[in-house]
Amino acid sequence: MSDKQNKKQEQLEQDRVDDSGKKLTTNQGVKVSEDEFSLKR
Numbered sequence: 001m002s003d004k005q006n007k008k009q010e011q012l013e014q015d016r017v018d019d020s021g022k023k024l025t026t027n028q029g030v031k032v033s034e035d036e037f038s039l040k041r
Contacts, residue, residue, distance in 0.1 A: 001009070024032045 024034075026032060
């Protein structure tokens with residue numbers, strides 16, 4: 001990575017959050033089931 005890319009990654013790291021294990025919700029706080037955001041065939 002270039003120095004410019006490294007600086008951008010450092011900026012982004014400040015706002016990254018680990019939400020693993022948490023339920024997916026809409027902006028209104030309504031839980032979304034797993035199948036509602038999966039790819040359909």
